[in-house]
Amino acid sequence: MTATDSEGVLYFDGTSNRRHAATLALADSLEIAVDGKTMARWPYAEIRRADSAPGTLRLSCQSAPALARLVIRDAALAAELSSRTSNLDEHHLGRRGVARIVGWSLAAVVSIVLVVLYGVPLAADRLAPLVPESFERRLGEMAEKQVNIVFREKACNASPAGQAAFDKLVTALRSAAGFDTSVQSAVLSSPIPNALALPGGKIVVFDSLIAKARNPDEIAGVIAHELGHLRHRDNMRSLIYNGGTSFLIGLLFGDITGSSAVIFASRTLVTSSYSREAETAADTFSIEIMKKLGRPPKAMGELMLRVTGKEGGKGLTIISTHPLSEDRLARMSREDQTPKGPPLLTDAEWQALKGICANGKV
Template identity: 70%
Template sequence: MTPDDDAANAAPAGATSVYFDGTSNRRRAVAPKLSDALEIREDGEVVARWAYADIRRADSPSGLLRLSCMTAPALARLEIRDETLAAKLVTLCRQLDDNLPNRKGVAAIVGWSLAAAVSIVLVVLFGVPLAADRLTPLVPDSFERRLGDVAEAQVKVVFDGKPCDNAAGQAAFEKLVGALRQSAGLDNSLQSGVLETSVANAFALPGGKVYLFDGLLAKAESPDEVAGILAHELGHLRHRDSMRELIHNGGTSFLIGLLFGDITGSGALIFASRSLVTSSYSRDAETNADSFAIETMHRLGRPAKPMGELMFRVTGKEAGKGLSIVSSHPLTEDRLARMSKADAGATLNGPPLLSAAEWQALKGICGKG
């Protein structure tokens, strides 16, 4: 090669490229030179020499030619922005695109990706619920109680709710919960309370915790309405539905995260933690908790229908608001009808669960009565 050839094949004056040697993350400004091989020069010194037959194209954005070399370190890259130099290299490197997938390769990648996505969906629909059912009975009580403690702290932060502690109201609440606990056959480890927040809700947490929000208590018109709701939540505790949903929702979120690139599982942790406080159970879990509540109330000689009336007062008529077949819980009006029917065939002559004075005290447990 003559000096004239060297001048023609060198990078244009002032034009530099970026070189990564594959052993460090240092960006090196270099001047490529085309001879019998691609010489990569830094400050006039040859720092690498790549045979044209070994050079391959690497993924790069528009306007940039990024190269790798089969005989260089795996992470070595040369980035060229000069269009003239890039065009010459494309001509000299006959095997530049040998490592890029052809149509058959692309089809295989797409096919395997679709198969993986379908597999994840099938696992979410069938595998995760089965695993949750099998694993829930194996979770130690001590671990479940620790989860409940974490969830309890989250509830108070998310809903900005502080415990209501009016003495007379607390006494009435404990009396009501005690009667339900005995009727349901639960032990003394049950923890319960009322939180001051406008949200109309009640929920059960892992480890034997039940909370009633003051927003729901404000909408209640009788002790039986509140008792029925609490009995329903005790049903979730008895069936360990909170623990089951934690495993189910956490596993589902983790798999969906994998599908969309969340390989750390952080999304699963957030979603699973949120599921502890939203208490969104399956249709079967809600139906079973309703059955538990009906039986608990009837053993006390009290009706279950008031529970359904309070639910209906909160949610309103749900039919027609969407596809009921995909709803995560039975329609409120269907639940109310079921409770009314159950009451019709039961002997309900038990004494009131609270006196009129105790009921007023409970209504004012957060200092609002």
């Protein structure tokens, strides 16, 4: 059986973009001729259906050039040829094939979500203690540079009395927590009332937080809380978790180069919040250290509530990364005790610490 109508059969040889009006011969194999010259022979077993518009049969051949195509608009010829090609639809996606792909895609998305929710946190918990301290210190140096960029702070070291008071406070807390002198600390000038624990063992306190404190115990509780983050290596755990999550999201949305993971992970060092569980554990550490020093744990909770205000009506607490300040104060109030030990700072030292950034910035 043959067809010579140029509107009925078109042939693309796969080596140029020209289309040819073709004649087909249905012999032992499909013979394709153009202007009376045989251009190709396609074995029936290697002919496959390609995507095409309704009413058109579009074919390819496994042994032909990858871009070679045959377009048949003659319904009778298409039916006859289809009857000879038993493998015509072997790789063609019908509705069931599309549904299968959609199903597998949804399964892949669900799998990634489950890994993010359960697998990555578990891996972060296991891997964080294994990270060498030397590597963590290098990360801490990078994080400190990020602090300089994000907060554009100035180190407050022009007041010897204020620096001495701060060093005395940190030394008492560091000794009670069992840290050696490798843990460093600094007061930075910033309008943000906050404190940070950086990888490698460095505590950063912003002077705006000191300005809002009413006594040394309030600042001491915050520093003890940050020491808790260092003890539990929460910053490394957070870095591993967020870096792994970013990589999986990159896989899901097509970025498999890892670039987004690197950017996301570096910013995580100073901008992401710890999980509620990590915050609660750091609060527990602070309570224990303050009790060990004979000082009231409640002081930190009072400072936190003063800084943030009541948070209960500000949004959904279930998605909050930190426990609510009022809940933290309530818990610390339950653990509170009458001061038993000596004050961590004298009145003069406290006033010097309050003015640590007042005499100049460098």
